Amino acid sequence: MTEAGPSAAEAAVFWVCAVLAVTGGLGLILSRRAVHSALWVALTMISLAVLYLANAAPFLGMVQIIVYTGAVMMLFLFVLMVVGVDSSDSLVETLRGQRVVGILLAVGFGILLVLAIGTALSGVPAVGLDAANAEYGGNVEGIARLLFGEYLLAFEIVAGLLITAALGALVLAHRERWQPRRTQRQLSEERVRSGDQMVPLPAPGVYARHNAVDTPALLPDGSVAEISVPGPLRARGDLRPVDAAAVAETEVLASGRAALGPADHPVADDPGTSPGEPR
Amino acid sequence: MSPESYVILAAVLFTIGTVGVLVRRNAIVVFMSIELMLNAANLAFVAFARMQGNLEGQVIAFFVMVVAAAEVVVGLAIIVAIYRSRRSASIDEPNLLKY
Numbered sequence: 007m008t009e010a011g012p013s014a015a016e017a018a019v020f021w022v023c024a025v026l027a028v029t030g031g032l033g034l035i036l037s038r039r040a041v042h043s044a045l046w047v048a049l050t051m052i053s054l055a056v057l058y059l060a061n062a063a064p065f066l067g068m069v070q071i072i073v074y075t076g077a078v079m080m081l082f083l084f085v086l087m088v089v090g091v092d093s094s095d096s097l098v099e100t101l102r103g104q105r106v107v108g109i110l111l112a113v114g115f116g117i118l119l120v121l122a123i124g125t126a127l128s129g130v131p132a133v134g135l136d137a138a139n140a141e142y143g144g145n146v147e148g149i150a151r152l153l154f155g156e157y158l159l160a161f162e163i164v165a166g167l168l169i170t171a172a173l174g175a176l177v178l179a180h181r182e183r184w185q186p187r188r189t190q191r192q193l194s195e196e197r198v199r200s201g202d203q204m205v206p207l208p209a210p211g212v213y214a215r216h217n218a219v220d221t222p223a224l225l226p227d228g229s230v231a232e233i234s235v236p237g238p239l240r241a242r243g244d245l246r247p248v249d250a251a252a253v254a255e256t257e258v259l260a261s262g263r264a265a266l267g268p269a270d271h272p273v274a275d276d277p278g279t280s281p282g283e284p285r
Numbered sequence: 286m287s288p289e290s291y292v293i294l295a296a297v298l299f300t301i302g303t304v305g306v307l308v309r310r311n312a313i314v315v316f317m318s319i320e321l322m323l324n325a326a327n328l329a330f331v332a333f334a335r336m337q338g339n340l341e342g343q344v345i346a347f348f349v350m351v352v353a354a355a356e357v358v359v360g361l362a363i364i365v366a367i368y369r370s371r372r373s374a375s376i377d378e379p380n381l382l383k384y
Contacts, residue, residue, distance in 0.1 A: 020291070020294075027298060032301060034301070034317055035309060035314075040311050043313075050298070051324065054328055061291060061335050063343050065347075066346055066350075069350060073350055074320075078354060081361060085364060089368045104307075108307030109307070111307065113304075115303060116303070123292050124289070127292060135334065135335050135338060148340045149347070153344060164352065167355050168351065168355050170355075171354075171356075171359050174358075178365070
């Protein structure tokens with residue numbers, strides 16, 4: 007029974023992480039929004055890191071977590087913020103039948119790959135990494151021995167590649183300014199000349215029950231002022247529906263104001279008076 | 286658990302990544318699918334290293350990770366640059382070379 011313990015535990019780890027990884031992969035291709043896809047991929051990366059740990063590769067497991075979930079996926083999320091969260095897929099097919107043919111080809115390829123691997127690898131004995139890890143005193147030491155010995159040249163070339171990639175990203179993301187920067191005076195003059203929105207946009211509606219920015223402000227007649235909600239929320243259609251109680255309250259307030267008519271003394275200066283109450 | 290099952294899991298993940306590249310239109314999602322395929326290859330490398338009993342597979346997987354990081358940086362910068370000029374992240378949009 008000394009042999010069954012670790013291998014049963016490894017089987018449990020494998021099945022849990024394999025199911026999680028495949029779920030993350032399916033979530034990547036099935037979610038409509040790119041942010042959800044990024045989160046599913048992060049799940050896949052973390053399960054793969056656990057699988058590396060189970061495969062006697064503790065160094066790679068840690069590097070996977072740091073580089074992929076820590077750096078790469080966060081970079082994806084930053085770029086999603088730049089490109090726009092609402093950029094979901096268009097459903098228009100430019101090539102007719104491309105989706106069906108693509109799925110069929112990929113599934114066929116997958117079946118072929120799994121069957122070929124299954125027949126090629128069945129019965130091949132696994133040597134195990136215990137001896138190789140123990141040779142220099144551990145997994146990290148063994149990898150360091152290879153990296154800085156046999157693979158030193160490749161390691162240095164890869165370092166050059168990383169620096170080049172960083173410079174390339176700087177060059178590609180850099181935006182040259184072609185015209186002089188517009189001053190605040192020019193901007194305000196343009197705004198007045200175009201004439202569509204001269205004053206600042208109205209603030210989102212804040213009621214007693216919601217103070218989130220997806221709550222639209224109500225106009226005096228009870229309709230919704232859509233421009234009071236930030237643009238990305240409007241683009242995603244995430245306006246919070248106005249509850250009828252708030253509209254009714256507004257109407258009561260408006261009718262109370264109307265019933266007052268031209269008041270003898272200003273109501274706004276009198277905090278003790280309920281505005282809905284006719285006098 | 287034999288390393289064979291890890292390699293089969295890697296094949297399944299690679300296939301999912303292939304479907305993503307072939308079917309999705311958003312450039313960033315396509316890019317994430319490519320990352321998934323690279324990760325599947327890494328898992329196969331790690332499993333093969335265990336099967337063969339030497340650490341070179343893990344070293345190669347490490348190099349794949351470094352190259353993937355460099356590729357992500359440049360690729361995302363290209364996506365941002367295209368988005369700036371075309372206002373779109375769809376891979377159907379850049380058809381300037383078509384006509």
